[in-house]
Amino acid sequence: MKLGYYSPSRRGGAIFVSLKKLSTVLAILMFLLATSPTFAKASITKTVYGKTGDGKEVNEYTLTNSNGAEVKIITYGGIITSLRVPDRNGNLDNIVLGFNKLVDYETKNPYFGALIGRYGNRIANAKFALDGKDYTLAANNGSNSLHGGNKGFDKVVWEAKEVSGDANVGLELSYLSSDGEEGYPGNLTVKVVYTLTADNAIKIDYTAATDKATVVNLTHHSYFNLGGNGSGPIYNEVLQVNADKYTPVDATLIPTGELADVTGTPFDFRNPKTIGSGIRSGDEQVVLGRGYDHNFVLNRADKTALEKAAYLYDPATGRGMEVWTTEPGLQFYTGNFLDGTLVGSSGGMYRQGEGLCLETQHFPDSPNHSAFPSTELKPGDTYQSTTIYKFVVD
Ligand code: BGC
Numbered sequence: 001m002k003l004g005y006y007s008p009s010r011r012g013g014a015i016f017v018s019l020k021k022l023s024t025v026l027a028i029l030m031f032l033l034a035t036s037p038t039f040a041k042a043s044i045t046k047t048v049y050g051k052t053g054d055g056k057e058v059n060e061y062t063l064t065n066s067n068g069a070e071v072k073i074i075t076y077g078g079i080i081t082s083l084r085v086p087d088r089n090g091n092l093d094n095i096v097l098g099f100n101k102l103v104d105y106e107t108k109n110p111y112f113g114a115l116i117g118r119y120g121n122r123i124a125n126a127k128f129a130l131d132g133k134d135y136t137l138a139a140n141n142g143s144n145s146l147h148g149g150n151k152g153f154d155k156v157v158w159e160a161k162e163v164s165g166d167a168n169v170g171l172e173l174s175y176l177s178s179d180g181e182e183g184y185p186g187n188l189t190v191k192v193v194y195t196l197t198a199d200n201a202i203k204i205d206y207t208a209a210t211d212k213a214t215v216v217n218l219t220h221h222s223y224f225n226l227g228g229n230g231s232g233p234i235y236n237e238v239l240q241v242n243a244d245k246y247t248p249v250d251a252t253l254i255p256t257g258e259l260a261d262v263t264g265t266p267f268d269f270r271n272p273k274t275i276g277s278g279i280r281s282g283d284e285q286v287v288l289g290r291g292y293d294h295n296f297v298l299n300r301a302d303k304t305a306l307e308k309a310a311y312l313y314d315p316a317t318g319r320g321m322e323v324w325t326t327e328p329g330l331q332f333y334t335g336n337f338l339d340g341t342l343v344g345s346s347g348g349m350y351r352q353g354e355g356l357c358l359e360t361q362h363f364p365d366s367p368n369h370s371a372f373p374s375t376e377l378k379p380g381d382t383y384q385s386t387t388i389y390k391f392v393v394d
Pocket of ligand 1: 110111121253293294331333337357359
């Protein structure tokens with residue numbers, strides 16, 4: 001065949017060749033799309049985590065987003081056992097404290113990663129009154145009731161349902177807390193949805209409904225260490241909290257009822273400062289808490305909107321965490337009761353200050369302080385609360 005001679009078959013061959021090329025290019029593209037973290041889809045997988053002492057199966061769900069950020073949640077206590085987010089160089093590391101075994105979560109967990117309910121933080125003398133009726137709770141923290149009592153929401157097995165979209169991936173956890181459980185009135189149906197978003201945020205949506213007037217204050221209790229689980233104390237991390245006031249406490253960590261101005265105290269985090277700068281200040285309140293263990297009264301433009309409450313930053317790794325919430329309060333706890341007796345998922349033991357909690361909430365002991373925002377939930381009303389922990393690099 002002469003060069004340049006027009007031939008239909010030759011033309012067909014050319015089309016065939018370019019189709020072949022096209023399919024190769026497409027195959028390469030598909031491969032790149034599937035393997036590139038930018039285009040990989042969010043996913044959720046489930047494995048058996050273990051069995052509780054009383055024989056209930058516990059599953060672990062792994063949620064991964066398109067950037068490779070990953071959170072592991074178990075159905076026992078709705079506990080986040082691991083949360084891997086990138087540092088400024090793109091290295092993923094687990095930034096929450098935890099254990100490797102279910103039995104440790106069952107027997108010695110200081111609420112690592114857990115869902116807290118029915119009532120986050122303390123209720124004085126384990127007692128409150130509602131509609132003229134007195135209720136007695138379990139006194140599991142000296143004479144006070146802490147984090148829901150002996151068997152709070154951190155120690156129950158939740159029903160789980162996967163929720164997935166293209167960019168976000170989620171896990172819906174449900175639990176029915178029956179009337180009288182841990183002394184609280186009303187059958188309370190609780191739903192908590194954890195969503196891992198495409199922009200590296202963990203969104204937590206809480207809803208609850210009751211058939212009798214009750215009190216509810218739900219929160220999440222991860223101990224964060226932006227330098228990495230087991231990397232040492234969090235004192236060099238920088239915190240900013242959007243609060244002009246906080247609630248001082250008595251010797252048993254019950255709020256006195258006062259809303260104190262943070263100006264001139266170690267509680268002034270309105271401008272970012274290292275956590276270490278005030279933790280040994282000798283301030284009476286810091287001494288009572290053995291560090292920070294206080295509720296901040298968040299400045300809010302709108303009572304119910306999702307607003308930025310705090311920003312935590314680790315200069316060593318460049319990891320930052322924004323905290324957004326619809327709640328009026330934020331409990332800042334610097335892991336003061338970690339005393340080196342727990343060996344955790346890092347493989348080493350945890351000493352004081354190796355993790356910190358930023359628990360979005362209504363104020364502690366609100367049922368006994370009528371001036372605090374109310375935690376009462378009435379039949380027919382829906383408890384609704386949202387918190388976002390968003391991870392960034394700076
Ligand atoms: C409380 C601490 C308590 C800790 C339990 C925090 O929310 O404020 O006082 O010791 O939870 O791990």
